[in-house]
Amino acid sequence: MTVSRERKLVCHCLTAVLAVAWCFQLSAIGRAQDAAPADISPSQQLLSDLGMDLDLLADLEDGKELSMAERKCFFEMLLAVSRAEPGQLAREAEKLLRQDVPASEPPDGKGFPVAPLFSKPEAHRGRLVVVSGAAHRLTKVAVYDKDVQEQLGKDYYYQVFLTTDDSQDDPLVFCVCELPEKMPKRPSPESPQPVRIAGFFMKTWAYPVDTPEGAAESPGDSGPRSQVAPLLFARELAWLPGETAPPPEPPVVEAPHEPDNGQPGGGLTARQWLRSLEIDGINYLVDGRPILDEEATFDESEALLAVLYHVNRRPLMRIDEWARDELDLAEIEADPAAVRGEFFSLSGRLTRIEVRRPVDVMAQRLELERYYRCTIQLDDGRPVVVFAWTVPEAWQAGGEFDARVAAKGLFLKLGAPDEETGREAPIFVAPRIAWYPPTVLGELGMDVGLFDDVLDRKGLLEKDRECFYQLLAAAGRTEPGQLLREAKQRFRDAPADLKRPDGQGFSVVPLFNEAAGQRGRLVVLTGMARSVVKIRVDDEDIRARFGIDHYYNVFLTTDDSQVYPLVFCVRELPEGMPPISDPGEAERVQVAGFFMKTWAYPVEVPDDETGELVDRGQLAPLLIGRDMVWLQDKPSQTNVMAGAIAGGLFVLALLGVWIALWQYGRGDKAFRGRTIAKTLSPESGISLNEVGLNADGTPDFSRLEAADREKDD
Numbered sequence: 104m105t106v107s108r109e110r111k112l113v114c115h116c117l118t119a120v121l122a123v124a125w126c127f128q129l130s131a132i133g134r135a136q137d138a139a140p141a142d143i144s145p146s147q148q149l150l151s152d153l154g155m156d157l158d159l160l161a162d163l164e165d166g167k168e169l170s171m172a173e174r175k176c177f178f179e180m181l182l183a184v185s186r187a188e189p190g191q192l193a194r195e196a197e198k199l200l201r202q203d204v205p206a207s208e209p210p211d212g213k214g215f216p217v218a219p220l221f222s223k224p225e226a227h228r229g230r231l232v233v234v235s236g237a238a239h240r241l242t243k244v245a246v247y248d249k250d251v252q253e254q255l256g257k258d259y260y261y262q263v264f265l266t267t268d269d270s271q272d273d274p275l276v277f278c279v280c281e282l283p284e285k286m287p288k289r290p291s292p293e294s295p296q297p298v299r300i301a302g303f304f305m306k307t308w309a310y311p312v313d314t315p316e317g318a319a320e321s322p323g324d325s326g327p328r329s330q331v332a333p334l335l336f337a338r339e340l341a342w343l344p345g346e347t348a349p350p351p352e353p354p355v356v357e358a359p360h361e362p363d364n365g366q367p368g369g370g371l372t373a374r375q376w377l378r379s380l381e382i383d384g385i386n387y388l389v390d391g392r393p394i395l396d397e398e399a400t401f402d403e404s405e406a407l408l409a410v411l412y413h414v415n416r417r418p419l420m421r422i423d424e425w426a427r428d429e430l431d432l433a434e435i436e437a438d439p440a441a442v443r444g445e446f447f448s449l450s451g452r453l454t455r456i457e458v459r460r461p462v463d464v465m466a467q468r469l470e471l472e473r474y475y476r477c478t479i480q481l482d483d484g485r486p487v488v489v490f491a492w493t494v495p496e497a498w499q500a501g502g503e504f505d506a507r508v509a510a511k512g513l514f515l516k517l518g519a520p521d522e523e524t525g526r527e528a529p530i531f532v533a534p535r536i537a538w539y540p541p542t543v544l545g546e547l548g549m550d551v552g553l554f555d556d557v558l559d560r561k562g563l564l565e566k567d568r569e570c571f572y573q574l575l576a577a578a579g580r581t582e583p584g585q586l587l588r589e590a591k592q593r594f595r596d597a598p599a600d601l602k603r604p605d606g607q608g609f610s611v612v613p614l615f616n617e618a619a620g621q622r623g624r625l626v627v628l629t630g631m632a633r634s635v636v637k638i639r640v641d642d643e644d645i646r647a648r649f650g651i652d653h654y655y656n657v658f659l660t661t662d663d664s665q666v667y668p669l670v671f672c673v674r675e676l677p678e679g680m681p682p683i684s685d686p687g688e689a690e691r692v693q694v695a696g697f698f699m700k701t702w703a704y705p706v707e708v709p710d711d712e713t714g715e716l717v718d719r720g721q722l723a724p725l726l727i728g729r730d731m732v733w734l735q736d737k738p739s740q741t742n743v744m745a746g747a748i749a750g751g752l753f754v755l756a757l758l759g760v761w762i763a764l765w766q767y768g769r770g771d772k773a774f775r776g777r778t779i780a781k782t783l784s785p786e787s788g789i790s791l792n793e794v795g796l797n798a799d800g801t802p803d804f805s806r807l808e809a810a811d812r813e814k815d816d
Contacts, residue, residue: 146230150183150229154179154183154186155183156179160176165225166309167308168309181251181255185254189338189339191338193299195231196233214235214236216269217269217275217333224307228304229304229305231303232304236270236298237296237298238264239274242384243260243262243405245258245465246258258462258463260278260279262276262279263298265298265300266295273332275332275333276310276335277336278337279340280337281338281339283342286342296342298343299341300341303335308331310329311329311387373425374443374444376417377444377513380413383406384403384406385409387403390517391518391520393518394530408465409469410515412469414532415534419534419569419644422534425446426446426511430448443514443515446511446513449509451481451508453478453506453536454479454503454505455478456478456504458476458501460472475490475499475536477536485528486528487530488518489530489531489532490515490530491510491533494536495552496555497552507540508536509536510535512532513533514531517529537550539551542623543625544574544577548576549623550573554570557700559619562704571727572651573649574727576651578728579651584730594608603663608661609626612663614669615664618724624698627694629691629692629734630659630662631689631692632689632691633658633659633660633668633683635658635680635684636656638653639653640654654672655676656670657672657673658670659671669726670725672726672727673694673696673728674729675730676730676731679733691734692732693731696727696728698726701724701725703722705719706719
């Protein structure tokens with residue numbers, strides 16, 4: 104009886120265990136069936152094998168721009184094709200071409216028919232196709248996602264616009280990881296490149312194109328339009344240079360070249376010049392949204408940076424000629440495409456600067472480490488955004504500001520609507536932001552940020568040129584005697600270390616010894632003009648922009664400069680005052696000017712070894728003024744005696760230096776350091792911007808300060 108019960112208990116237990124095991128088996132089978140995708144095609148299987156999550160293909164929207172939700176699918180597919188072996192996709196696609204195409208769509212030997220990709224995109228997600236056609240546009244697109252960059256092994260891919268025999272004028276867009284090394288990187292409708300390419304289809308993509316002026320059916324039809332194209336992904340393409348590519352019409356029709364109408368810039372208008380650059384993506388700009396960057400797949404920053412690069416290289420004279428003084432924001436908002444590429448004069452208050460850094464590939468290509476997004480509140484209160492190549496050094500860290508500024512900006516597009524007003528802020532591109540602080544120079548329209556580029560102890564360099572002529576122009580905008588009156592007022596309030604020990608005027612010591620801290624400082628000095636030479640300005644751009652065709656170089660010595668000259672460049676001379684070129688002549692003058700730099704210029708001195716004349720570098724403070732006062736009043740007996748002594752010493756120095764140098768030969772170098780020979784001025788009539796001298800190891804002016812102290816004692 105007991106054994107029977109035990110047997111029944113064991114049977115029941117075994118039955119229960121078997122039942123549980125059977126349930127687990129059924130559950131596993133169900134899970135496996137649920138996990139297996141239904142009707143997966145060979146193309147999709149290959150895509151899955153390359154690491155693509157096929158579920159991402161389920162929620163795509165055709166005929167629209169790439170949404171933020173679709174970015175993951177986009178980059179997953181790009182990474183999947185990058186993992187394929189070279190030639191793998193082409194081989195698999197050729198196999199599928201023979202077995203995967205329905206009988207109703209027989210192949211013609213050139214590739215898959217593309218019509219189904221346009222008409223039934225949802226039925227062909229992840230399909231691998233191979234086509235032959237003409238590549239007529241190629242763009243290098245930056246990748247900003249760091250994780251994608253790491254997996255892709257680079258921070259860019261190529262976007263290829265391709266037309267086939269059966270697509271006619273409608274392009275297909277391939278995103279390609281690699282291109283053949285020798286394939287031209289700038290195909291065009293006039294010179295399309297024949298290619299064969301295999302890739303996976305994702306969706307039909309709507310991208311913006313621009314209807315050119317004159318090509319629209321009605322005046323209101325110009326501007327951005329959307330065009331739809333199949334979007335596919337490929338590892339590489341085959342370039343077929345030996346074959347003749349069909350000459351399809353481009354999907355983006357360029358505006359006809361307008362005739363030469365006498366406009367500045369070699370007969371081109373600003374808009375014609377912009378079109379002539381053939382910048383990839385310039386026709387894809389979309390108004391009403393920001394310049395896309397890190398959060399978007401197809402961004403406009405490459406077009407922005409390309410425009411910024413060319414605007415920065417454009418001569419300022421051309422930009423000044425092109426710039427329109429009247430900025431009508433209503434006109435821009437009404438039809439932004441009609442004024443895209445025009446330059447405008449902008450002025451207002453700078454409120455914010457954001458520092459932007461281009462991706463590595465763009466930074467290397469453009470030699471640009473950073474650029475700046477500047478928000479400016481215009482004089483009428485409206486905000487605009489200006490992307491600038493450079494800004495004053497004091498602002499290059501970015502942040503919040505309140506400063507008066509101006510720029511000559513090229514209108515690029517309308518940005519995103521403002522959250523408060525709902526209005527779209529215009530976006531401009533400019534070479535630099537000019538800074539006009541509440542100082543004498545700022546009020547005169549001098550961009551004080553230009554002082555950042557000035558280099559001391561060298562000739563007038565190309566980097567100094569704009570600063571030099573803007574200073575001359577600013578000085579020329581003053582009234583006669585205005586700078587002199589302003590400088591005298593500043594002298595009364597100046598600290599003691601900027602004055603001579605006797606309190607009779609500004610000290611020249613800081614101008615010789617502390618150049619970097621004196622930029623733009625206004626001073627007035629009295630002394631002897633030893634050389635006054637008229638300099639003719641032949642530069643076309645300076646004449647056109649500033650109306651400057653000449654200025655005067657004045658070499659001035661003061662009581663505390665001893666025999667070391669200061670150089671003033673002034674716009675005018677006092678009436679009746681003659682030029683001075685004879686070392687034995689001098690006129691007593693008073694002149695006010697802005698300090699710019701320590702200037703190095705060449706003078707002829709005897710060589711230490713041979714005694715022959717050689718060019719050596721002489722240093723002098725360089726100041727810019729409008730005019731000067733010729734002190735013709737009868738001097739006192741004391742001043743007559745002092746002037747006679749100074750003049751006599753000057754002439755004796757000029758005459759005696761040769762005798763002294765021959766007498767002492769190589770011995771008394773200290774003496775030669777104190778003599779000036781013909782070191783007061785360069786060759787008569789030489790413009791400062793013709794002197795490219797670099798001076799090192801030149802005289803130490805610290806002795807001037809010691810001499811001042813001795814005088815005071």
